[in-house]
Amino acid sequence: MPNTTQERLKAEARGLNFFYNGGIQALKNINMPIYDNRVTALIGPSGCGKSTYLRSFNRMHDLYPGNRYEGEIRFYPDDTNLLAPEVDPIEVRMRVGMVFQKPNPFPKSIYENVAYGLRVRGERNRRMLDDKVEHALRGAALWDEVKDRLQDLASNLSGGQQQRLCIARALATDPELLLFDEPTSALDPIATGAIEELVHELKKRVTILIVTHNMQQAARVSDYTAYMFLGEMIEFGKTDEIFIKPKDRRTEDYITGRMG
């Protein structure tokens, strides 16, 4: 294990198994730390379970019947088990934000998209909403592009702008952990660059867990990297070490392009 003594834990998966409806096991005994204010990248070939793992952190699997978790995801500083049946998934999602693969702005104005999470939490104060919307849009590096048309429909924005809007939407409620599920796979290189820069900027405010198919992206944006294969966590470590001298043969094969 790399020297991580100065790091603070934000979350930790312990003995995590996951079964999809029908009993197919998608995650096998995952043990992995997520460090506070760091970017952790999940890499691995398609179908390796990295998105399944990511979606466990905000209990998205609860939306579909028959899915089952085993094990724990401890969440700090309060040491809650996010997967405990008595923990309300809505409470979990209030603390853990998510940005999806395809930009999915709501059929509302730019302003209302960003204010959505605040309104869900019952915020009514107009000044408070205005402030937080602006703050979130600035945080997502979108404010200058949209400040004059906040009432326009979000669907009029370009794909890259829509994805930054979705990031602003997630940021507006000050999540503690932000999940990114291949956030740039539907974007062109310029928009991708903007999002990557943003991720780098955001880790000052929030812990980030990002799934990516793009190894260069993982190397560019993350502090820690985990390589997953067939539902197992093969290797976890500092990104530099994973990419420069991976310990496991399978990790090496994957990042050098011999496999996957």
Next chain:
Amino acid sequence: MQTVSSTTGVQISNTGSGYISARLSHNAMRHWNERLIETVLFLAAALSVLTTLGIVYILVSESIHFFARISIVDFLTDTQWTPLFDDAHFGIMVLVSGTLVSSLVALLVAIPVGTTIAIYLSEFAGSRVREIAKPILELLGGIPTIVYGYFALLVVTPILQWALPNLPGFSLLSAGFVMGIMIVPYIASLSEDAMRAVPMSLREGAYAMGSSRLYTAIHVVIPAALSGLAASYVLAVSRAVGETMILAVAAGMQPNLTWNPMEPAATITSYIVQVALGDLPHGSIGYQTIFAAGLTLLLITLMFNIVGQWLRAKYKENY
């Protein structure tokens, strides 16, 4: 004339006339088949268009005879509708008011109930419940309207009279209420389709923000499905405006200019069915009122359809 036989055995003429290759003649045959199919399809489409045009033609031409004898101003402003009396009046507003009031009552019942059912089926019900509930709901739409009419007259009116002692035996309220029940399955079914068509990614985005099922349904799914919902409401309006038997049975058939649903009144449709069943001589003014009333009904329906198209364009799926 020289011909060259290629390796595939196809005859190629180099003189420009005479031979058609086997392959080309096969293509020509296929072309004729295509033409035949195209013609059949075109005739099928043309049939419905021609029928519509024919109906419009009859309505308009007969109405012209009517309006040659009665001025349009009288038709629109007169407050009495007594076309078969000696002192004949032709104020269509009398029938329009009955039509609009009963339709409004129906929509006030059908839109909230139908939309609620659609939200439940689309966002809350499990797949088993949906598979059972939806066909049963659609069965409601298959009940003959005359059955609904007697249901209104013999069941709903007495129940309403228990709550509203002043309600007469025939009323727009009772007929409209049952008409609303009849329309519920249309709205529920079409709205549910529209809401289910909203991509899951949009819902996941809403849930990921910590919203509940109901909040997601109201604030994300419904706005996304608005054009489909609007389409289902417009269809409901057309059904309500054109509905005949329920009103003929349960709303009374005396012409009555009223905006009060607690009164009995004739509607355009119930007037037409009443008069058409009688033995009016062809060409008489009474006979021509059928067409003038029918034309009015057509124009009202057309107006709602245009509004519906406009709504659909305005709120086209933006996801």
